[in-house]
Amino acid sequence: xxxxxxxxxxxxxxxxxxxxxxxxxxxxxxxxxxxxxxxxxxxxxxxxxxxxxxxxxxxxxxxxxxxxxxxxxxxxxxxxxxxxxxxxxxxxxxxxxxxxxxxxxxxxxxxxxxxxxxxxxxxxxxxxxxxxxxxxxxxxxxxxxxxxxxxxxxxxxxxxxxxxxxxxxxxxxxxxxxxxxxxxxxxxxxxxxxxxxxxxxxxxxxxxxxxxxxxxxxxxxxxxxxxxxxxxxxxxxxxxxxxxxxxxxxxxxxxxxxxxxxxxxxxxxxxxxxxxxxxxxxxxxxxxxxxxxxxxxxxxxxxxxxxxxxxxxxxxxxxxxxxxxxxxxxxxxxxxxxxxxxxxxxxxxxxxxxxxxxxxxxxxxxxxxxxxxxxxxxxxxxxxxxxxxxxxxx
Ligand SMILES: [Fe+2]
Ligand SMILES: [Fe+2]
Numbered sequence: 001x002x003x004x005x006x007x008x009x010x011x012x013x014x015x016x017x018x019x020x021x022x023x024x025x026x027x028x029x030x031x032x033x034x035x036x037x038x039x040x041x042x043x044x045x046x047x048x049x050x051x052x053x054x055x056x057x058x059x060x061x062x063x064x065x066x067x068x069x070x071x072x073x074x075x076x077x078x079x080x081x082x083x084x085x086x087x088x089x090x091x092x093x094x095x096x097x098x099x100x101x102x103x104x105x106x107x108x109x110x111x112x113x114x115x116x117x118x119x120x121x122x123x124x125x126x127x128x129x130x131x132x133x134x135x136x137x138x139x140x141x142x143x144x145x146x147x148x149x150x151x152x153x154x155x156x157x158x159x160x161x162x163x164x165x166x167x168x169x170x171x172x173x174x175x176x177x178x179x180x181x182x183x184x185x186x187x188x189x190x191x192x193x194x195x196x197x198x199x200x201x202x203x204x205x206x207x208x209x210x211x212x213x214x215x216x217x218x219x220x221x222x223x224x225x226x227x228x229x230x231x232x233x234x235x236x237x238x239x240x241x242x243x244x245x246x247x248x249x250x251x252x253x254x255x256x257x258x259x260x261x262x263x264x265x266x267x268x269x270x271x272x273x274x275x276x277x278x279x280x281x282x283x284x285x286x287x288x289x290x291x292x293x294x295x296x297x298x299x300x301x302x303x304x305x306x307x308x309x310x311x312x313x314x315x316x317x318x319x320x321x322x323x324x325x326x327x328x329x330x331x332x333x334x335x336x337x338x339x340x341x342x343x344x345x346x347x348x349x350x351x352x353x354x355x356x357x358x359x360x361x362x363x364x365x366x367x368x369x370x371x372x373x374x375x376x377x378x379x380x381x382x383x384x385x386x387x388x389x390x391x392x393x394x
Contacts, residue, residue, distance in 0.1 A: 003097055004030035004131060006106040007075070007084065009038050009170070011050050012190060013062045014182045016168035020106060020133050023163030025068050029131055030104050032068050034096070035059055038082045039075035039218065042119075047203065047210060051233055052076060053217055054195060057226045061185040072096060078218035085120040088127035103128035104159065109135070109143040112158070115150060125156045133163045193234055194338035201241035202254065209251040213258055216302055220258075224265045232258055234337035239329050246356050248325040256312035256330045259302055263294035274300075278314070288379070291317045318378075319364070319385035328360055335363050343370075357393040361386065 004024045010017060021033050037056045041049045049055075053076075060071045074090055075082040084105070091097045105128040107115075112132060115121055132147065134140055147158035168181045174196050179187050190196060202210065213236065220229050239257035243250040263271055271293035272283055279292045295314035298304040312330040315323065319331055332352055336345045336359075343366065351359035364386040368378045377383075 001032060001098075001100075002030045002102045002104060004033040004104045004106045005036065005088065005091070005128060006033055007036040007038060007082075007087065009041065009049055010035075010055050010059050011170050012055075012173060012179065012182055012196070013059045013186050014168045014170060014173060016165060016181075018062070018066075018183060019163045019165030020108075021063070021066065021069055023133060023165075024104075024106055024131065024161055027161035029159055029161050030106075032070070033106070034091070035063060035069060035071045036075055036087060037071070039077055040079065040081045040214075042081040042083060046214060047200075050195060051202075051214070051217055053221050053226070053229050053233060054193060056221075057230055058186055058189045058195075060226070061189050062183045064185065073221070076218060076221050078215045083119045085123045085127065088124060092127075104131035105129065106131050106133065108133055109138050112143055112146040112150060116153070122154055125154050129156065130158045132158060132160050134160050135163055135165070135167060137167075192339050193230060194237070201237055201244060201250075204240060204244050204250045205254050206251055209254060213254060216255075216258055219302070220262065224261075228261055228265060231337065231339060232261055234339055235260060235330070235333045238337050239333035242329045242333060242352065242356070243326075245353070246325065246329065248329055252306060252309050252312070252326050253329045253333075255304065255306075256309040256316075256326060257333055259298045259304065259309075260294060260313050260316045260330055260334060261290060262302065262313075263297040264290040266290075266293065266297070288317045291315065315381075318381045319360075320381050321384040321388050323360075323385060323389075325356075328356055332356070332359055332363060357389055361389050361393065364389075 006021060008017065021035065024030050024033055037052065037059050039052050040046065056073060056076060063069055063071055074094065074096060075087055088103060092099060097103065105124065107130060109132055118124065132143065134143065150156065151158055173179055173181065177196065179190055205213065217233065220232065236254050236258040239253040240250045243253035263274060271289045274293035274296040275284055275289055277296045284292060292314050295310045298313050299310055304310055308324060308326050311324065312326045315327050316330050316334055336349050336352060348359050348362045348366065351362055364382060371378050
């Protein structure tokens with residue numbers, strides 16, 4: 001089979017990317033396209049690129065119904081930056097493609113002019129043939145001249161295919177903040193996850209913590225569903241924003257928030273065993289179990305030693321009588337992150353901009369009401385927390 005390999009940061013994925021995929025398939029130069037969002041960026045500081053799970057799941061959403069193409073997670077690993085040559089070799093090694101498949105590295109014509117300076121270009125061409133898109137308006141003669149030069153230098157063949165559609169630049173979409181040149185699913189994804197709307201709050205965590213968060217993101221990627229991971233990252237970003245706003249420690253809040261649900265998808269018996277290490281004498285209810293289990297799992301599996309972070313994970317479902325600032329922020333961010341649509345959160349979100357305790361009280365009261373509507377009462381610890389806050393609110 002002839003397979004087009006299309007890699008990129010896709011930050012965000014836009015209609016230009018879509019026209020590349022459709023154009024390659026339409027030209028019949030390839031039978032299938034494998035789209036590979038980059039994991040660790042090679043040439044940009046990691047902080048300048050949107051966290052990779054966002055980009056990966058955004059591309060998945062964009063191509064959900066697109067025939068003959070798939071999104072591949074082969075670069076979603078922490079560590080070495082994603083070099084094309086390594087990815088191509090790994091595709092065969094991990095049997096994403098077979099030895100018999102012929103690979104075509106899809107690129108825009110601008111790549112021809114920089115290809116010689118890429119990392120190990122000769123080895124890339126031993127794995128794949130360049131398949132270059134010709135967009136309307138580009139200088140075809142110049143592109144073909146450059147292709148002939150590469151063919152001579154590397155003893156290779158460069159193939160071409162024509163595409164329609166305009167040139168779109170991700171950087172321009174980001175800086176304009178207008179996303180009219182992206183598929184509808186991407187637009188919704190961006191809105192849903194609050195992407196690109198302001199300077200990322202994660203700019204406020206330390207370099208060391210940013211690296212730790214990235215590393216955990218890659219581990220979580222392989223350990224939990226996309227929906228839960230995206231929720232966890234949303235909580236992480238929002239908790240960091242609240243930390244900055246209310247003078248809490250952004251590093252602690254970001255870490256606790258990212259890992260707050262880290263045990264939620266573990267088998268129940270495993271969660272019970274983890275929880276038993278810190279909760280003695282009884283098994284917490286099903287909805288709560290993952291929070292003590294998560295605190296233990298974060299310590300054992302993610303190497304978190306900071307008790308304040310572990311506590312914020314442990315108390316994120318029901319709170320505790322005296323909440324630390326980190327507890328409050330993680331609790332609240334979990335309830336109101338941008339992808340939460342289950343209730344009208346407007347008032348809590350509004351309060352959370354200026355009055356942390358007020359927002360928490362509002363949140364507890366809303367939960368108490370919804371429990372009451374079902375004839376239930378809120379947890380004893382939540383009651384204590386609410387009472388304490390009402391008596392001591394700042
Ligand atoms: Fe949770
Ligand atoms: Fe959560």
